[in-house]
Amino acid sequence: xxxxTALRWMASAAAALPFTRLRVFAQxxxxxxxxxxxxxxxxxxxxxxxxxxxxxxxxVDRFLxxxxxxxxxxxxxxxxxxxxxxxxxxxxxxxxxxxxxxxxRAARAKGGRFATLDLDTRRALxxxxxxxxxxxxxxxxxxGQHVVADLMGHYFNSSQAADVCYQAHIGRQTCRLIAxxxxxxxPFQADGGRR
Amino acid sequence: MTVHECDVCIVGGGITSAMLAQKLAELxxxxxxxxxxxxxxxxxxxxxxxxxLRTLEYGEHxxxxxxxxxxxxEGIISMxxxxxxxxxxxxxxxxxxxREDLRLKxxxxxxxxxxxxxxxxxxAYGEAERRLNVCGEPxxxxxxxxxxxxxxxxxxxxxxxxxxKGWAGQSGYRFNxxxxxRNLKPADGRGGCCVFDTCGDVCPSGARYSPxxxxxxxMAPKRIALHDRTLVRRLVVDDGKTxxxxxxxxxxxxxxxxxxxxxxxxxxxxxxxxxxxxxxxxSSPRFPNGLANGSGLVGRYMNGHRFISATAEVAEQTYPGQxxxxxxxxxxxFRCATxxxxxxxxxxxxxxxxxxxxxxxxxxxxxxxxxxxxxxWRSRTKGSAVRLRAYVDVHPSIDxxxxxxxxxxxxxxxxxxxxxxxLDAATEGRMAATxxxxxxxxxxxxKAGGGRIVSTGEGDYLDHPGGGCRMGTDPATSVCDSxxxxxxxxxxxxxxxxxxxxxxCTNGTLTFVALTLRSAxxxxxxxxx
Ligand SMILES: Cc1cc2nc3c(=O)[nH]c(=O)nc-3n(C[C@H](O)[C@H](O)[C@H](O)COP(=O)(O)OP(=O)(O)OC[C@H]3O[C@@H](n4cnc5c(N)ncnc54)[C@H](O)[C@@H]3O)c2cc1C
Ligand code: SF4
Numbered sequence: 001x002x003x004x005t006a007l008r009w010m011a012s013a014a015a016a017l018p019f020t021r022l023r024v025f026a027q028x029x030x031x032x033x034x035x036x037x038x039x040x041x042x043x044x045x046x047x048x049x050x051x052x053x054x055x056x057x058x059x060v061d062r063f064l065x066x067x068x069x070x071x072x073x074x075x076x077x078x079x080x081x082x083x084x085x086x087x088x089x090x091x092x093x094x095x096x097x098x099x100x101x102x103x104x105r106a107a108r109a110k111g112g113r114f115a116t117l118d119l120d121t122r123r124a125l126x127x128x129x130x131x132x133x134x135x136x137x138x139x140x141x142x143x144g145q146h147v148v149a150d151l152m153g154h155y156f157n158s159s160q161a162a163d164v165c166y167q168a169h170i171g172r173q174t175c176r177l178i179a180x181x182x183x184x185x186x187p188f189q190a191d192g193g194r195r
Numbered sequence: 196m197t198v199h200e201c202d203v204c205i206v207g208g209g210i211t212s213a214m215l216a217q218k219l220a221e222l223x224x225x226x227x228x229x230x231x232x233x234x235x236x237x238x239x240x241x242x243x244x245x246x247x248l249r250t251l252e253y254g255e256h257x258x259x260x261x262x263x264x265x266x267x268x269e270g271i272i273s274m275x276x277x278x279x280x281x282x283x284x285x286x287x288x289x290x291x292x293x294r295e296d297l298r299l300k301x302x303x304x305x306x307x308x309x310x311x312x313x314x315x316x317x318x319a320y321g322e323a324e325r326r327l328n329v330c331g332e333p334x335x336x337x338x339x340x341x342x343x344x345x346x347x348x349x350x351x352x353x354x355x356x357x358x359x360k361g362w363a364g365q366s367g368y369r370f371n372x373x374x375x376x377r378n379l380k381p382a383d384g385r386g387g388c389c390v391f392d393t394c395g396d397v398c399p400s401g402a403r404y405s406p407x408x409x410x411x412x413x414m415a416p417k418r419i420a421l422h423d424r425t426l427v428r429r430l431v432v433d434d435g436k437t438x439x440x441x442x443x444x445x446x447x448x449x450x451x452x453x454x455x456x457x458x459x460x461x462x463x464x465x466x467x468x469x470x471x472x473x474x475x476x477x478s479s480p481r482f483p484n485g486l487a488n489g490s491g492l493v494g495r496y497m498n499g500h501r502f503i504s505a506t507a508e509v510a511e512q513t514y515p516g517q518x519x520x521x522x523x524x525x526x527x528x529f530r531c532a533t534x535x536x537x538x539x540x541x542x543x544x545x546x547x548x549x550x551x552x553x554x555x556x557x558x559x560x561x562x563x564x565x566x567x568x569x570x571x572w573r574s575r576t577k578g579s580a581v582r583l584r585a586y587v588d589v590h591p592s593i594d595x596x597x598x599x600x601x602x603x604x605x606x607x608x609x610x611x612x613x614x615x616x617x618l619d620a621a622t623e624g625r626m627a628a629t630x631x632x633x634x635x636x637x638x639x640x641x642k643a644g645g646g647r648i649v650s651t652g653e654g655d656y657l658d659h660p661g662g663g664c665r666m667g668t669d670p671a672t673s674v675c676d677s678x679x680x681x682x683x684x685x686x687x688x689x690x691x692x693x694x695x696x697x698x699x700c701t702n703g704t705l706t707f708v709a710l711t712l713r714s715a716x717x718x719x720x721x722x723x724x
Contacts, residue, residue, distance in 0.1 A: 048566045066252060074249075075256040077396070081656050083274045085262070088253065127562045130555075138555045141254060149555065156553035156568065162516055165553070165572050172516025173251065175389040175400075178379065181353040181517045 029068045029093055031100075036064065038100040039151065041115040045122050046152050048164070059155045066142060066154060067093050092144030099147045103129055163188075196453045199422070201227040202722055204442055204458035206427045206473065207465035208232030209280025210704060211691035211711040213406035214326060215464060218712055220418040222719040228419040229456060230410070231444060233426040233469075234277035235260055238407055244399040247391065257397035258283055263447075265605040266426070270614030271468050272656060278423050279406040280466060282704065286395045286520060287376040287403045289329045290701040291320050293338060293529040295539065299590070299697060303537050305621055306590035307696045310668045311677040311713075317342055319709035324374075327404045327708065328382055331374025336526045347379050350388070353517035355546040359581055360523055362511050363544050365643040368636075370523040370544065376404035384408055394520045422446075425454060428609055429477040430461060430486055432684065439486070439687045450606060460686045460718055462679075463664075464711070467497070467692040471597045471663035472612040474689075487664065487674050487681035487689070494597035496665050497616055498698035499657025503540075503630065504584040505637045506549045509646035513579040515548035528585075528636070529700065537625060538632045539588035541701040547582040550649065551575055580649075583640065585633045586658065588700035589626075592619040597663050616657050659703030661692035678717035679710070686721075690714045 031039065043060045044053075051059065070093070076086045106125050107114040114122060126148055133146035140157055142150035155161055159172040168185035203219060205212050208230050216230055237258055246257035261277035273281050294313040299306045309316075321343035324331070330347035333339070349372040352360060356372070363370050377394070378401075380387040385408055386400030394403045401408060413419045424447040433440040442456040463470045471494040475485040485493055525542040553572040556562055563571050595617040599610040618626075634651065641648050667673025670682035673696075679688040691707035699706065 046564045046568075048569045050566050050569070070253065071255075074253070075259065076254050077250065077256045078262060078274050080395075081272055081654070081658075083271065085264070085274070088255065123562055123564060126564065130562070135555070138553055141252065152555070152568075156572070159516065161553070161569075165569060166514050166576060168514055170514045170516045172519075173392050175391055178351050178388060178390055181390050182351045182357070184354045185514045185517070 029070050029091055031064065031067060031093060031096060034104075035097045035100045038104045038114060039063075039096075039147065041113060042100075042103065042126070042148055043151060044115060045119070046126070046148060047155055051164070060151070062158075063142075063151050063154045067091075067096070089144065092142065092147075092150065095144055096147040096150075099129065099133070103148075196455055198455045198457060199229060201229040201420075201456065201458045203228045203460045203462060203718065204456040205230045205462045205464050206442060207280065207463065207469065208234070208278040208406070208410065208421065208423070209464065209466055210282035210285075210406045211466075211707055212280070212462075212464040213409040214323070214708050215462060215690060215711050215715050215718075216413055216419045217326065217409055218715040219719055219722075220413055222715065223722045223724065224418070226719075226722050229458070230419055230421045231425050231427055231442065231456060232278050232421065232423045233266065234263060234275075234423065236278040236407070236410075236421070236423045237261060237283070238278075238411060240401060240407075243397050243401075247393055247397050247399050250393070250396050263426075263605075266611070267603070268468050268472070268612040268614060269600065269603070270616070271612075272658070272660060278410055278421065282404070282406050284396055285403075285704060286702075288522075288702040289324065289327060289331070289374045289376050289705040290524065290541065291339075292316075292699040292701065292706050293526070295530050296588075296697065296699050302533055303531070305537060306619065307665075307667065307672075309677070309696055310666055310673075315677075315713065316706075316709060319713045320705065322712050323705055323708040326712075327376040327705070328378055329374050329376050329705075330379050332371050334371055334526050335369045336529070338530055339526055345374065350375055350377060350379065350518075350521055352523075353521065353546070355513040355515070355517045355579075356521060356523060356544075358511045358513050359509075359544050359546060359579070362509050362581070362644040362646070363523060363525075363640055366640040367643070368525040368527045368542060368640070370525045373522045373524045373543070375521070378402040378404075384412060390518055392516075392518060392520050422454075424448070426607075427456075427465075427473060428607060430463075430473065430687070431477070432479065432482065432486065437684050439684050445607060460688065460721060462688045462690055462714075462718065463693075464690045467660045467663060468597065468612055468614060470689050470693040471497075472599070474664065475597075475599055475612075476609055487683050487687060489683045490671055490674060492593075492665065492672070492674050494612075494663050495593050495595065496591045496662045496696065497595040497597055497614055497657075497660065498591040498662035498695060499589075499616065499660035499703075500698045500700055501587045501589045502584055502654040502658055503587060503633045503651065504582065504653070505634075505648050505651040506547060507581040507583060507637070507641045507644075507646045508550070508578060508649050509581055509641075509644055510578045511644075512577070513546055515546055515551065515580075517546065519546055521545075524701075536628055536632075538629050539700045540585040540629075540633060542636065543582075543584045543586075545582040545584075547580040549580040549582065551580055581646070583637050585636065586700050586702070587629055587633065588697070589622045589657070590619045590697055591662055592617045595662070614660075616660075657698065659692075659698060661695035661698055661703060661707070664689040664693040665696045666694040667696065677713070679714040680717060688714055688718060
């Protein structure tokens with residue numbers, strides 16, 4: 001069966017399922033609590049500590065919202081120049097759960113939960129996991145290759161992260177008055193970037 | 196079979212169709228106009244903000260179902276088939292060609308002249324700019340004079356572009372803000388630009404002109420009828436005559452039930468690919484090579500322009516993300532002195548974040564995490580990257596073709612098109628010199644502004660494609676006249692992109708629209724007042 005046909009079939013089959021089973025189907029987007037706990041531990045290492053605990057927690061929340069909002073089988077942009085039809089693949093969440101469990105196991109094998117290890121060990125664990133998953137660069141948007149790269153890509157490629165990097169209120173791809181864009185972006189003040 | 200009678204049947208619902216329908220409805224208010232569009236109407240403007248967010252977050256396509264799965268062409272540059280056509284997600288760049296485009300043969304002995312005077316096209320440009328509400332500033336170059344002002348002042352330059360204008364200007368080339376079909380303030384039922392910066396995907400405010408607005412405005416007071424999801428499969432000629440009698444179509448929901456459009460005039464406004472395709476599909480024992488094809492040139496001389504790009508590194512500080520869809524343009528090389536090696540191209544400058552994006556590993560391959568990643572990124576944001584691009588004038592050979600591919604058929608068994616662009620011998624012969632010239636221009640800009648070119652690239656397709664039904668005065672060497680009226684069938688017109696003999700050296704849509712507005716006058720002349 002072709003992938004798209006399969007997705008359509010799954011969608012119509014889901015429509016015929018009793019309500020409880022349908023919920024299970026819909027929850028493919030939800031990371032279970034233990035996976036979220038590991039993700040938050042990892043986030044404290046891979047996201048900038050300078051965001052503060054609340055800023056890191058917010059970035060993780062946004063990523064979790066992203067996973068919940070993910071829809072399978074949606075048409076992707078078909079492009080310009082050499083167009084082709086492509087569709088969003090299956091939810092990355094089951095893969096994320098397995099990757100976070102593997103990271104947790106690897107951390108325990110080194111002597112404790114991820115957050116309790118020293119930075120070199122944490123870096124080595126992450127490096128091994130990303131290398132094994134074939135991650136070469138930060139994804140522009142999450143692509144399911146590895147949950148850590150996806151979390152990092154989701155934050156670092158955001159408009160907010162660009163503002164933090166430049167220490168200026170650029171507001172890329174946010175609705176602004178044209179007049180605002182004609183001025184040099186206002187520098188961050190003591191507000192740490194929040195206005 | 197369902198039969199619809201009208202005065203003008205327009206096949207296709209893209210930007211040229213919208214402009215044609217609008218002008219015809221103004222010139223001949225009592226004319227019955229039907230627009231037949233193969234794809235669906237996506238009129239849910241209220242959802243565009245949400246679609247945009249889904250595109251940014253998930254890469255989802257912001258125009259759901261704007262294509263027809265079994266109506267695909269090989270070699271096409273966009274598969275959009277919906278009310279609004281490709282201009283649902285165009286960028287809105289609205290540059291004029293120059294008078295040299297119309298006289299390539301006379302001035303340089305290259306390609307062919309266009310069968311109309313510059314003054315006529317210039318007048319039509321003014322009208323097209325008015326209808327699309329283009330914001331722009333007159334070019335400082337002699338030869339680019341305008342008879343009418345832009346309807347809106349130029350898009351104010353972002354801080355970044357202002358900085359880059361200063362940088363680029365040191366080369367001696369003169370730059371203007373790119374003219375764009377963007378509302379600076381709310382107008383004509385559309386919002387004002389608030390720099391969402393996703394014009395090429397979807398514009399939630401409607402500031403960037405999109406033909407769906409025009410169609411809705413025309414449909415509400417019933418000035419036209421729009422039949423969407425209806426594919427015209429062939430045009431049929433009157434028995435014993437050369438006039439077209441009917442367009443035969445099928446609605447997507449009723450594929451077994453023929454629909455026929457009977458009209459005084461038929462206008463093929465189906466874009467650069469599907470226009471030739473429809474004429475070729477309309478073959479019959481009397482017209483074995485398809486309609487309007489006495490010259491054998493339908494589907495030939497498919498054109499467009501090549502593009503060469505570069506990234507420069509400069510010392511000036513910018514903040515990528517202010518207005519990345521806007522740019523500067525120089526028309527320095529729109530005209531080429533005769534007696535010199537021929538080269539024509541536009542020159543564009545954008546802000547860019549190339550080489551200034553966050554990265555996972557440092558130069559030594561060490562994994563970066565947390566604040567060290569941020570610091571690494573910050574350390575690479577000093578100065579700026581600048582995106583440069585030239586659309587280069589190249590000319591098609593007669594074998595630059597659209598043909599019917601018997602191996603690929605739609606649900607009705609109609610063969611689908613295949614496009615293979617080929618450049619003429621003169622263009623191929625000077626291509627190395629053209630590349631060297633463009634590299635020299637980029638190099639001059641970098642040198643003058645104290646920067647350096649860090650990468651260059653060349654596109655592998657022709658942009659803003661046109662051709663396939665080229666206009667001319669001689670029925671032996673062209674398909675239609677300068678108004679798009681086909682030489683072989685008095686009541687059959689082709690409009691816009693397909694009629695262009697050559698593809699120019701800048702974005703083509705304003706020209707396609709201007710030509711179509713000229714055609715509208717001719718079609719209206721044939722309708723009762
Ligand atoms: C991402 C993107 C960015 C762009 N940016 C720019 C820009 O900034 N500046 C610029 O100048 N140009 C730009 N362009 C190009 C521009 O969009 C096109 O040149 C223009 O929209 C072409 O309009 P058209 O009316 O000729 O044809 P189309 O838009 O192709 O419309 C033709 C319509 O006819 C319909 N049709 C075809 N065959 C049939 C049939 N047999 N029966 C019924 N209906 C049929 C199609 O479904 C289609 O909707 C861009 C294009 C894209 C995709
Ligand atoms: S930049 Fe302006 S025109 Fe472009 S998408 Fe945003 S609001 Fe629309």
